[in-house]
Amino acid sequence: MSASTAPPTRTPATSKKPRPSGSARRRSTALGLAAWAVGIVFCLPALWMVLTSFHSEADAATNPPSLAASLTLDGYRTFFGGDGGPTPWPPLVNSLTASVFSTLLVLLLALPAAYALSIRPVRKWTDVMFFFLSTKMLPVVAGLLPVYLFAKNTGLLDNIWLLVLLYTSMNLPIAVWMMQSFLADVPVSIIEAAQVDGARLPTVLGRVVAPVAAPGIAATALICFIFSWNELLFARVLTGVVAGTAPVHLTTFVTSQGLFLAQLCAASVVVSLPVLIAGYAAQDKLVQGLSLGAVK
Incomplete structure (x- = not known):
C-alpha cells in the first residue's frame, strides 16, 4: 500500500523592486x-x-x-492715498472692469468657434486656425496709430469700453486655439445623445460641452484675464484721467523728482494680488486644463 504524498506547496515569489544605486540617488x-x-x-x-x-x-x-x-507700511499708506495723494481705486476698478468683461466676451465667442473647429469641423478648418494665428503675428505697436485715430474720430478716447473691445479682439485668437484643443477631447457620443434628446446648439454648448471642458475653459479664462490685466501699451495711449488702468497708474511713480522705489514696489504688490488670487483659486482647474489631452 503506497502512501499518498501531497503535492509540494510553492511559496509565491515576492517581487522586489530594484533599489536605486548610489549613483542614481x-x-x-x-x-x-x-x-x-x-x-x-x-x-x-x-x-x-x-x-x-x-x-x-x-x-x-x-x-x-x-x-x-x-x-x-508707509509705501502702502501712500499708495492708498493716506498722505493726501491720488487714490488707486478708480484704476483698479477700471482694470477689473476691462479684464472681467473682455474675458467673458472672449469665452462667449471662442466656445462656439472652438466647437465648430473641433467637434463639428468646418471645411478647411486648418486654414481657419492659421488665420486666427496670423492675427498675432502683427506687432501690437503697428496697429496703435490706426486704433488711436479710430478712437479719436469716434469719441472713444479715455473710454473703458474701448479697452474691453480691444482686449477681446487681442485675446480671442489665443482663446480659440486653446479651446479647440480642449474641445477636441470631448466625447462626441454624449453630444450626439443630447441632440437625439432634442437639445439645440445653445443647450449642447452650455449644458454638455462646457461642463466637460470646464478645466480647459478655466485655464483659457485665467490666461485671458492675466493678459488683459497686465496690458499697458493701449491703456497708456488711449486712456487718460477717467479710464486709466492699474498698470498706467504704476507709471505715475516715475516722476521728474525721481523714482519712488518703495511706493512703486508697494503698488506693484497690490496690483499683482488679483492675478495671484485668481491663479490660486483656479489652480486645480488650470493644471487640469493645461494638461488636458497630454496622456491618451
Missing part, C-alpha cells in the same frame, strides 16, 4: 537641488519687491540694499 538629489535653486532664482525678484515695499524710501534707495532695514 546622487543624480536624483542633484537634480532636485538644481530645481530648487532655479526656482529660488526666479522667485528672488518677486521676494525682493515684497521686502522693498515694506522699507522707507531712504532705505529702499541705498546701494547696496540693506536687508536689516526697519520695516514700515
